[in-house]
Amino acid sequence: MSKFNLKKSIFGTGKIAGETTAKAGKYTDYELLRRVTLANLLFESNYYQPADEIMTQIENLCSKVSGEQIVELALECRFEQKLRHTPLWLLILANEIHDTPVKDAIAKISNRPDMTMDLLQMLKVRNGSYKMSKSVKKGLAKAFDNYDEYQISKYKKSNLDLSLVDVVNLVHPKPTAKNEAALKALVNDELKPANTWEVALSQGSGKKETFERMISEKSLGSLAILRNLRNMIEADLSRKDIQNAISQVNSGWLTPLNFLAAQRNAPEFTSDIDKAMKNCFSQEKISGTTILAIDVSGSMGGITSSNSKFSRMDLAFAMAAVGTYVFEDLILVFTAGSDAERKGAHLVWKNGYGLGLFDHFNDIFGKLGGGGIFTYQLCEWLKNEGYAKDADRLVVISDSQDIDAHYGSAKIPDTKPYQSSYIIDISSHTHGIKTNHWTAEINGWSDKVFQYIRALEKGLD
Template structure:
């Protein structure tokens, strides 16, 4: 059974408080496409829209955006927002709609062997078969230049109807010095399994001994470590061994949510996970004082997508945890309010930073009223209470369901006390709250959204 189905509509849409905010913010077609894609878990519905609606929006917008711009966006989806499926889908659309070559981009974006399998499955969803253009075929073949024996062995099996050997037989990649023997072994079914914990356990190895050996060898991947902390505990590994494993975590491909997931599975190791998170994300500080406002409205409590265990609020807090290490001086604000009274409520957080933010966040969100975000009122409150005067920038993390913008209350161009101000939107809803004097609206949920702010200001 394919993990990509042609229709995924089984997630009830909510009432969109900000459904009229397009009257307050004007977007180009390219900006709208960025909104729909950069925080998108492809083939999964979210609280506001079904997967079918999101994918139709994406396709309709691709007709209005130049093919080369779509390819650029696909690269950003993969390497900045660390998305896996969305950039591949964008390349398929760009190639089909605009007939542009996606060979080079596909070879770079499909930097894991299993992503070549994903492309075949997407083509099957799109066209009913694995038939592909010459450009896609050449791109998939060239992608194999990235893979070594370990990667090919690791992903040679698949739980889908096609496997890596099917891809090889379809696109005929040219062997390189580092993968010639692996490709030969893959086709002849003589390739030895990769040195992974899954392989070892499937062959009957002792779980405790396997984890201890791989920690000693430093051969466990960073994501595998974060995902297996509970397994390590249940297998009887010592606290020292588990802390050693966590100290080995260091990967470009990790997101703040990966660390939150690890902390929830192994709360006893919160301090060590926090330290690993800081090591991953605090390499470059953003100087000056930053006000970071987190939307804790009711819609933020809904799960990110139909297949996710995490809410939008989880995403926002995970990003805030990373931001507490990235911003040199941080003023953290929680904001929501009462929709019925059209009144916002805002509080300053003076508690711990990092993953410690999650200690009481459920209680805080409940006390804030559960209504939408009131962005105009938030900005006025920050000025009236003296927080704005010392801050270089304001950053708001939200799902863009702004009650103030809904009723026409927006920031005026001459009223901002900040050098720069940003909306970070973690939803895929077509229209956001790009109203008044905002420096930029940024879409996505990886740590790279903060570094984008630094790049803009430099």
């Protein structure tokens, strides 16, 4: 989905937003490890690909800190940052490099059955086999204490080279009162299907009956609700039932695009979807005053990929919608300009937040000219208009088609007024918008970008 681009000057130089500060200081090895590990917030869904440069950086840093510190960080990654693959990788390294016992940590972190399969797949990618230490094996076995029949049934298969029954045969978990029957049925291939809507439909139940039952039981997952709003409408569910379903959406694993896709499929429920998005993303706000600048230049109208229905503008607006709920005090700015005149145009937006931003796109785009982003001019305008004076951070979301830089301007965006500053590139282009004058230069387009900012700033306090 995304990647993180951190310039070498950030590491250990004491540079924050382009200037040396006492606050930045010199990072310890553990602080560097934590910083690099947090970068995986942005792409950890593909995390066990061995070619990842970040994985190598993490491994090198793990050799410089204690195994106990690595385990502590793994627990933080799972339960505070909600990561799935990164903590497993850390535990593998803690055990391999330092021979640190990881049984209890693996059992605690692997709170979903599919994570046991993820860990074993990482080991196979790394070592060519599922061979594991006693500590890892005992941890995987103990992890099954967490799982009941529903979880075992739901996650018995995966897209990997192994299934849950393979894990059972490899680690031999000791049955408990809540899973003994399920484990026996799993091994004997007699386990009943989980109570999911796909299973119900495959067994002949009607869509309307299935959705009404699962909404009433509150057994339909958050992502399944968002993805099936159009199916619910076509199945002739009542508006009240659909609103009830949307009100049940509450998951930290969803992305802004999940809500945007739902809104596109069921625009008549925009208000309800927006409330659900706010509920999911506003629980821990990023404190202080934030200027969030959104590039609405012409190039942002391009489709993100041949298989996508969304443009870069859609991604940016979806992130802006989430930003209105994530930041404690937000100054939302849209920016574009005139390429011919080499002049930027900027607009502070005060008319609606959340998914409602999409209703005003034509008003915003029409006022700003549709040219490229002028990052240097944007930063100067924010200072001259007084917005930068009291802001704690600047966050710019763009596709890097920077006209100031593209035409050879030597002027560097002034980020010094802010305690921290971030440039977020939602495309693969890098046409000069990136300098070493930002706290972090990030590629990505999920809410995990904001989680990264929150976690990074906690680490810099």
